Amino acid sequence: DTQEELNANSELVERLETLQQELFSMAKREERLRQLVSSGLARVFRLAARLSVAQKKLIVFAERARRQTTATSASKNVGKAKEDVEFLEDEDEEDPSTALSS
Secondary structure, eight states, X not given: OHHHHHHHHHHHHHHHHHHHHHHHHHHHHHHXXXXXXXXXXXXXXXXXXXXXHHHXXXXXXXXXXXXXXXXXXXXXXXXXXXXXXXXXXXXXXXXXXXXXXX
């Protein structure tokens, strides 16, 4: 009877030691996962910050391009208007009845 109790206690101790090792192993894995998640989140935040900066730069670039396009377009319109005026002035010299100025 005592030997059976000793054997049962011995088995229980072995099971408890095994469970303790598994629990310790799980705790180590959990800590490693926490570190991975933490470093992953830190990386996500760094990437989000870089994306935000890139987005702001893109907005500035797009605005500059729009202004430059508008300025170029306006410059072309002024050049075209000058050509039209010169053409009409030339026409006036050839045919006074179509003169722009009186």
